[in-house]
Structure formats: C-alpha cells, structure tokens
Amino acid sequence: MMAQYLALKAEAGDCLLFYRMGDFFELFFDDARQAAQILDIALTSRGEHLGVPIPMCGVPVHSAEGYLARLIKGGCRVAIAEQVETPEEAKKRGGSKALVARDIVRFVTAGTLTEEALLEPRRANVLAAVCEVRGVVGIAAVDISTGRMELEECAADRLGAALARLGASETVTPEGWDGAPPEAIARPGRDFSSDGGEARLKAVHGVATLDGFGMFTRAMLAAAGGLVAYLEHVGRGQLPLLLPPVARAGDAHLAMDEATRASLEILVSSQGGRRGSLVEAIDRCVTGAGARQLADDLSAPLTDAAQIEARHELVEWLHGDPLLRADLRAVLRALPDVGRALGRVVAGRGSPRDLGQLRDGLSEARRIHDHLQGRKDRPALLDALLPRLTGHGALTDLYSRALVPSPPTERAQGGFIAEGYDHALDELRQISGDARRAIAMLEAKYRDQTGIAALKIRHNGVLGYFIEVPAKHADALMASDSGFAHRQTMAGAVRFNAVALHQEASRIAEAGGHALAAEEAHFEELTALAVKARHAIAATAEALARIDVAAGQAERAAEGGWTRPAITTDTVLEIEGGRHPVVEAALAAKGERFVANDCHLSQTDRLWLVGGPNMGGKSTFLRQNALIVLLAQAGGFIPAARATIGLVDRLFSRVGASDNLARGRSTFMVEMVETAAILAQAGEKSFVILDEVGRGTSTYDGLALAWAVVEAVHGVNRCRCLFATHYHELSRLAESCDALSLHHVRAREWQGDLVLLHELAEGPADRSYGLAVAKLAGVPAPVVARAKAVLERLEKGRAETGGLAAGLGDLPLFAAALEQREEAVDHLREKLGALDVDALSPREALDLLYELKREAGNLP
Ligand code: ADP
Numbered sequence: 001m002m003a004q005y006l007a008l009k010a011e012a013g014d015c016l017l018f019y020r021m022g023d024f025f026e027l028f029f030d031d032a033r034q035a036a037q038i039l040d041i042a043l044t045s046r047g048e049h050l051g052v053p054i055p056m057c058g059v060p061v062h063s064a065e066g067y068l069a070r071l072i073k074g075g076c077r078v079a080i081a082e083q084v085e086t087p088e089e090a091k092k093r094g095g096s097k098a099l100v101a102r103d104i105v106r107f108v109t110a111g112t113l114t115e116e117a118l119l120e121p122r123r124a125n126v127l128a129a130v131c132e133v134r135g136v137v138g139i140a141a142v143d144i145s146t147g148r149m150e151l152e153e154c155a156a157d158r159l160g161a162a163l164a165r166l167g168a169s170e171t172v173t174p175e176g177w178d179g180a181p182p183e184a185i186a187r188p189g190r191d192f193s194s195d196g197g198e199a200r201l202k203a204v205h206g207v208a209t210l211d212g213f214g215m216f217t218r219a220m221l222a223a224a225g226g227l228v229a230y231l232e233h234v235g236r237g238q239l240p241l242l243l244p245p246v247a248r249a250g251d252a253h254l255a256m257d258e259a260t261r262a263s264l265e266i267l268v269s270s271q272g273g274r275r276g277s278l279v280e281a282i283d284r285c286v287t288g289a290g291a292r293q294l295a296d297d298l299s300a301p302l303t304d305a306a307q308i309e310a311r312h313e314l315v316e317w318l319h320g321d322p323l324l325r326a327d328l329r330a331v332l333r334a335l336p337d338v339g340r341a342l343g344r345v346v347a348g349r350g351s352p353r354d355l356g357q358l359r360d361g362l363s364e365a366r367r368i369h370d371h372l373q374g375r376k377d378r379p380a381l382l383d384a385l386l387p388r389l390t391g392h393g394a395l396t397d398l399y400s401r402a403l404v405p406s407p408p409t410e411r412a413q414g415g416f417i418a419e420g421y422d423h424a425l426d427e428l429r430q431i432s433g434d435a436r437r438a439i440a441m442l443e444a445k446y447r448d449q450t451g452i453a454a455l456k457i458r459h460n461g462v463l464g465y466f467i468e469v470p471a472k473h474a475d476a477l478m479a480s481d482s483g484f485a486h487r488q489t490m491a492g493a494v495r496f497n498a499v500a501l502h503q504e505a506s507r508i509a510e511a512g513g514h515a516l517a518a519e520e521a522h523f524e525e526l527t528a529l530a531v532k533a534r535h536a537i538a539a540t541a542e543a544l545a546r547i548d549v550a551a552g553q554a555e556r557a558a559e560g561g562w563t564r565p566a567i568t569t570d571t572v573l574e575i576e577g578g579r580h581p582v583v584e585a586a587l588a589a590k591g592e593r594f595v596a597n598d599c600h601l602s603q604t605d606r607l608w609l610v611g612g613p614n615m616g617g618k619s620t621f622l623r624q625n626a627l628i629v630l631l632a633q634a635g636g637f638i639p640a641a642r643a644t645i646g647l648v649d650r651l652f653s654r655v656g657a658s659d660n661l662a663r664g665r666s667t668f669m670v671e672m673v674e675t676a677a678i679l680a681q682a683g684e685k686s687f688v689i690l691d692e693v694g695r696g697t698s699t700y701d702g703l704a705l706a707w708a709v710v711e712a713v714h715g716v717n718r719c720r721c722l723f724a725t726h727y728h729e730l731s732r733l734a735e736s737c738d739a740l741s742l743h744h745v746r747a748r749e750w751q752g753d754l755v756l757l758h759e760l761a762e763g764p765a766d767r768s769y770g771l772a773v774a775k776l777a778g779v780p781a782p783v784v785a786r787a788k789a790v791l792e793r794l795e796k797g798r799a800e801t802g803g804l805a806a807g808l809g810d811l812p813l814f815a816a817a818l819e820q821r822e823e824a825v826d827h828l829r830e831k832l833g834a835l836d837v838d839a840l841s842p843r844e845a846l847d848l849l850y851e852l853k854r855e856a857g858n859l860p
Pocket residue numbers: 583587593594595596597612613614615616617618619620621745758759
C-alpha cells in the first residue's frame with residue numbers, strides 16, 4: 001500500500017494528498033502533520049516506514065468538504081486520490097490480496113473551487129495566469145464558478161495594479177520568471193505559448209477562429225494557454241465551465257493602482273475585512289451574483305460616458321418606481337445562484353439539486369422578463385438585457401417534467417426523477433414498492449404463523465432484510481422444519497431468513513438497482529442539455545445579476561437620498577452637498593449627523609489646498625470626493641445633493657506615511673514611492689487626492705517636499721487635485737499658482753474647548769489647534785500646559801526670524817525653473833544638430849565633447 005501511496009504522493013507534488021480508504025480520506029507523513037495542525041484533529045500513526053512509525057490523520061468522506069475549506073483557507077492545495085475500482089473488481093483482477101487501484105481524480109485549489117460550501121456567495125473566486133511576452137505582460141483571469149473569463153495585457157510596471165483589481169485567490173506563472181508575483185504557483189513554461197493558448201481556446205469553444213470573441217494579443221493568448229493548461233491539470237483533463245474570453249481594454253476602465261484601492265478601502269477595509277469597506281456601504285443586492293457583479297463594477301469603474309449613463313438610466317428608472325423595485329427584488333431574492341449551479345454542472349460536479357436550481361432560476365428569469373416586458377419607457381440597457389432572460393423554455397419544461405420539486409444533493413440514492421417522466425422507471429419503482437408492501441404483509445403473516453407478537457422484519461446494510469425475534473422466542477424458529485433459516489444471534493435477539501422474504505428482498509434489490517441505473521442515465525442526459533446550452537444560461541445569469549445591481553443601487557439611493565450625477569467630458573468636478581458613505585453610516589449608527597460639503601474643481605481652479613486641525617475632517621472630505629467619482633463611473637447614484645462629474649481616467653489616492661509598516665519599507669519611503677508614481681502618471685483627466693504628503697519626515701524636509709509636489713501637480717500634471725496639509729506655510733503657494741485655491745475645515749474654540757465643525761470653508765486655516773486636539777484626546781492637563789509654554793517660545797522665535805517659510809518668497813517659480821532647464825537643454829540640442837561629424841578631426845571631436853560636457857554640467 002505504501003508503494004501506491006508514495007507513487008500518488010509524488011504525482012501530487014506540493015499538494016496535500018487525500019488518500020481514500022473506505023469511508024475516510026487519510027493523510028500521511030508531513031501532510032498529516034500539517035493537516036492535523038490546521039484542522040486541529042488528532043495525529044495518530046500507522047505501521048512503519050523505514051523503521052519509524054508513519055504519522056497519520058484522517059477525515060470522514062461525508063464531511064470532507066468542511067475540512068477541505070479550512071485547508072484551502074489555510075493556504076494549502078489538496079490532491080484527492082479516490083478508489084477507482086471496487087474491492088470485488090480488485091479481487092477479480094489480482095486475487096484476494098490485490099490492492100484496490102487508486103488515482104488522483106482532482107486537485108482542489110483556492111482558485112478552482114466550485115462547491116457551494118467552499119465559496120463565498122457574494123465574492124467572485126478568481127484564478128489568474130500571468131506571463132510576459134517580449135516585455136508585455138499578459139493576464140488571463142477566470143472565475144470558474146461561473147465561467148467568466150477575461151484577457152488583458154499591460155506594461156510590466158502596471159502588473160501590481162491589474163492584480164490588485166482582480167484580487168485573484170490563486171495565480172499561476174511560468175516557472176523561472178523573475179516578474180512573477182510572490183505566492184504565484186510555477187507551471188511549466190511551455191504551457192504559456194501564444195499558439196498553444198490560441199489552439200486551446202479554439203478547442204474549448206469549438207471554433208475555427210477567435211475573431212468572433214474579440215481581438216487578442218500574443219501576451220493575452222499566452223496567458224490564456226497557461227490558464228487552460230492549469231485547469232486541465234487540476235481537473236485531470238475535465239475542464240470546468242469556460243465562457244468565451246472577453247478582452248479587457250486598458251483604457252476602458254478607470255485606472256487605480258494597488259495603493260489607491262487599499263487607501264479607498266473599496267472591497268476590503270483597512271482592517272482587512274468587508275466590514276467598513278465601500279462595497280459594504282453600497283451593497284443592497286439580494287443575490288450573490290448581483291453582489292459579485294457590484295464588486296466587479298466598483299473594482300473597474302467605466303470611462304465611457306454612454307455606458308455609464310446607460311447604467312444610471314436603469315438605476316433612475318428603478319429608483320422612480322418603488323413598487324416595481326420591491327416586487328423585482330422579492331423575486332430576485334428567491335432566485336438560486338444560476339451561474340454557480342451551471343459552473344458545477346459543466347465541471348462534472350453537478351448534483352440533481354443543481355439541475356433543480358437551473359430549472360427554478362431559468363423559469364423565474366422568464367417571469368421577470370414577462371413582467372418587465374409589459375412596462376413602458378424601458379431604459380435602453382434593460383431592453384438589451386431582457387432578451388437574455390428567455391429562450392430556455394424547452395429546457396425548463398423538460399426539467400420540470402423530469403425532476404422532483406426539490407431534488408437532493410446526492411445522486412447515488414436516486415429519487416430525483418419525477419414520477420410520470422419515464423414509464424419503465426415508474427414500473428421498476430412500482431415493483432420495489434409492491435415488494436415492500438409484500439414484506440410488510442409477510443411480517444403480519446409470520447406473526448400469525450408463529451404466534452410471536454414481537455416478531456419484526458428489519459433491514460440493515462450487511463444482512464439486507466431479515467426476521468428478528470426476541471431470544472426467548474427463538475427456539476421455535478430454530479427447528480429445522482420451521483421454514484426459517486438462522487442467520488445471526490445477538491445479545492437479546494435472534495435473526496432469521498425465510499424463502500418468501502428472500503424472494504421479495506431480491507425483487508426490491510433488482511428493481512432498485514435498475515431504477516438507480518435508469519435515474520443515472522437520465523441525469524447524464526439532463527446534464528448534457530445544460531452543458532450544451534451553457535452560454536445562453538450564463539448570459540441569463542449575468543443579465544439577472546446586472547438587474548439586481550441596478551435595483552440594489554436604486555434601493556441604496558432611495559435609502560440615503562442619493563442622486564444621479566451628470567456626466568461630462570470636461571475636466572470639472574462639481575459636487576454639492578457631498579457625503580462619505582462609510583463615515584456617514586458609522587456616524588448614523590452612533591446617532592450623529594454627517595456634515596455635507598461642496599467641491600468645485602475646474603480647469604481654472606483645479607487644485608484645492610485643504611488645511612485645518614487634525615480630526616477636522618480633511619481626509620474624509622478628500623476621500624468622499626474620490627469615492628463619489630468612483631461610484632458615479634461605476635454606474636450608480638452618489639451621496640450628494642447634486643453633481644457634475646467630468647470623467648476621470650486615472651484616480652490616485654495617497655495618505656501620508658502612517659502605520660503601514662507591513663511591507664518592510666520605511667513608511668516615508670512608501671509615501672515617496674507612491675508620490676513618485678502619481679507625478680509620473682497623472683494627466684489632465686486624472687483626479688488625485690493627496691493627504692498630508694511629507695508628514696513622514698522632518699518638518700523642513702516635509703514642507704519642502706510638499707511644496708514641490710504641489711507645484712509639480714499644479715504646473716506639470718495639471719490634474720484635478722485635493723491636497724490636505726497641516727503646513728500653514730503652503731498657503732503662500734496661492735500667490736504663485738493661479739489654478740490653486742485655499743480651503744480649510746472649520747473649528748472654533750469655545751470656552752476653552754475645541755469644537756470641530758467638519759465644515760469646509762474658503763481661505764487658509766488660521767492656526768493648527770494642535771494643543772486643543774491633544775486636550776480633546778485626553779492628554780493630561782499639565783502636559784498640555786507645558787506644551788503651551790514651549791509653543792509660546794517657539795512662536796516668539798518665529799516672529800523674530802520670519803519662521804519656517806522665511807525666504808520662500810524669493811523662490812523662482814517651479815514652472816520657470818523647469819523652463820530654464822529646458823532652454824539650456826535646447827541649446828545643447830541645437831549645437832549637436834548643427835554639427836557636421838564627418839568634418840571633425842578626432843582631436844576636434846574630443847575638444848568638442850569636453851566643451852559640451854562642461855556646458856551640460858552648468859545646467860541648473
Ligand atoms: P483629519 O483628516 O482632518 O484629521 P478626518 O477626516 O480623519 O480628519 O476626520 C476625523 C473624524 O471626524 C472622522 O472620523 C469623523 O468621525 C469626523 N468627521 C469627518 N468629517 C465629518 C463630517 N463631514 N461630518 C461629521 N463628522 C465628520
């Protein structure tokens with residue numbers, strides 16, 4: 001047995017091996033140690049290997065799913081080795097001692113789950129494959145629980161952002177690739193070839209060309225090849241549901257990098273969970289599929305005005321009709337997860353219950369269609385979605401006739417095919433039913449015949465049907481002519497068989513076996529039909545999800561008094577009465593009110609410097625405006641009284657160095673790396689929020705950097721920007737930067753206490769109220785008093801020397817400094833351009849080089 005185990009373990013590689021033995025999956029050696037620890041189950045031992053006991057632990061097959069879920073969560077991958085023949089077959093093949101043949105039937109990994117119990121209903125489960133082809137990175141991503149597949153490509157330095165958006169639970173890359181993200185699983189490089197990928201996709205979809213699905217680049221196809229090859233590997237040749245790939249164009253979506261996503265807490269909050277995240281504050285979907293679609297929308301907001309407005313229009317339509325919305329949501333709430341049921345069915349892991357879910361879901365989709373079809377003034381997006389809700393009439397009719405109302409999750413015991421669907425099956429059931437009745441009648445007959453009232457006919461898995469009498473009555477039946485044959489003596493009872501009973505029992509067994517076989521055959525046929533219609537069924541599931549998202553957005557808007565934003569391509573951002581959805585909800589839970597604030601950015605006033613005391617609401621204001629842009633472009637309503645959103649192509653959010661020590665770089669370094677990324681990437685259509693940049697270093701350094709960053713954002717990037725700072729000195733930038741204006745969050749000192757008004761006002765902040773905030777936070781009074789004394793000294797010093805920013809008034813303008821440099825460079829360029837190289841002697845060339853180098857060295 002160990003030889004067989006070790007061979008399978010070698011095949012399983014670094015996956016834990018679940019080795020099937022009877023009713024258990026057993027794990028051995030290091031696998032057992034690791035699993036016992038993660039699962040908190042007993043580690044035992046069995047036999048010996050090379051003279052030492054073999055560590056072992058096991059989990060029962062019937063509850064294996066729960067254990068698998070915990071192992072996968074714990075970061076493991078698992079190979080399942082099943083018995084692939086019965087003990088009888090093994091004996092026939094190799095004699096009485098023959099070992100039952102086993103084989104790995106499947107690998108269970110985080111990215112390739114389809115089981116309902118192992119998946120979170122409201123989260124997509126993404127598997128990604130990434131590789132590089134001639135300097136371009138290709139990414140293929142699929143959620144195999146629903147079959148959605150996307151291909152994209154990006155520059156190597158944008159890989160982090162792309163992966164952050166996907167949030168894959170498993171990533172595979174070619175082995176030996178330096179660009180591979182950490183934790184990626186290495187797969188053979190040959191799987192990632194673009195020709196191979198193209199061939200695999202064509203084979204999966206049975207097409208001669210992929211042109212009908214879109215245009216795919218070499219890098220995309222190579223990644224797709226790696227993805228499909230990996231799926232073949234983990235499914236041992238059985239492929240899961242894969243829908244035709246969709247190419248994701250880089251500029252079709254609002255670009256956000258990893259740091260921005262984390263800082264805006266879109267899908268996960270800074271605490272690491274869904275709690276406190278944006279999606280939690282927005283999500284009013286009533287189906288898991290809707291919630292997954294919403295998360296996808298928020299991760300990848302659109303940049304195309306027409307598409308965004310199509311979504312707004314549908315939300316508005318549902319917002320305007322609360323009754324329709326309530327009806328619709330009630331129907332949607334009862335829907336099964338059609339997409340995931342389909343995923344299991346196509347992956348060959350479907351159950352009768354999954355077929356029942358397809359039947360119910362698709363029939364309901366039809367009813368939703370009929371209901372909405374009758375409405376007037378339907379928005380265009382709905383008109384596009386409606387046809388996808390129908391077209392399954394033949395399938396649902398068949399399933400309704402074929403399946404019982406609530407089919408079981410197990411198919412081995414049968415009982416899921418409805419009566420009247422198959423006459424032969426009905427007859428078989430009739431026979432076993434008759435036989436069961438006959439057995440009940442036999443019991444009465446035997447009681448009569450023997451005079452033993454306590455006689456019973458019973459059934460168990462080992463003996464089948466048998467007659468049982470209490471031990472004290474057994475003698476009469478033991479007689480050789482009694483017509484009963486002894487089978488087993490128990491503590492208080494004795495068991496017998498009888499010819500008539502044996503005959504009836506055989507009838508039951510035979511008819512039952514045939515009935516099971518018949519049901520199994522029907523199951524295969526019914527499954528094949530769903531597999532054939534998989535694209536249409538998936539389209540229905542997606543349409544239902546899209547409708548749920550719109551209804552949920554409308555519901556959220558109605559709940560919070562949210563409005564539809566106007567969309568324009570001008571570089572403006574006009575938000576009146578804007579609010580932060582997460583902070584507002586948190587305050588509401590405490591019975592406090594959120595103060596709404598306006599934001600008006602335009603080409604001529606595109607950078608707002610926001611000052612004011614700590615805790616005054618600066619960060620909240622910055623983020624709420626970024627979130628409003630994100631929500632608007634994701635197609636939803638927004639928490640504001642009124643707004644015009646000029647479409648944003650890239651969104652950046654940066655928070656000054658804080659407690660983010662996780663990555664092992666100094667926080668200030670992180671801050672600067674991120675700031676550098678903004679200065680390199682933000683353009684005129686971008687929107688940037690910068691919160692306390694420069695906070696992570698000394699006062700002078702910090703102020704100097706903040707100053708230079710503001711100037712660069714204002715003069716070079718020219719994007720819309722909100723910049724929060726506690727450096728008063730920065731307000732002097734208003735003198736030199738014409739599209740910059742000063743704002744602050746208001747505060748008042750009242751009877752010695754600080755009152756934060758959380759209200760934005762124009763003009764610079766008057767002072768920082770740092771000591772008042774310290775007092776508010778509970779710093780002991782003597783410490784605050786001492787700080788006050790120190791402050792007075794410092795301020796006196798400042799008055800005498802002109803303060804921290806003394807001398808900044810004479811600084812040449814940032815743009816002017818840049819121009820100077822450009823001019824000098826141009827001068828060099830001219831000189832080089834005018835040069836006739838062929839006419840130069842080596843000596844002259846050398847002199848000239850010295851001269852040019854000297855000039856370049858003099859550049860400012
Ligand atoms: P800052 O960035 O100025 O230090 P924050 O934005 O972090 O301040 O806000 C501090 C706290 O003030 C928040 O946690 C919130 O409870 C409250 N707050 C912020 N903005 C508002 C607002 N507009 N209305 C009501 N309370 C607010």
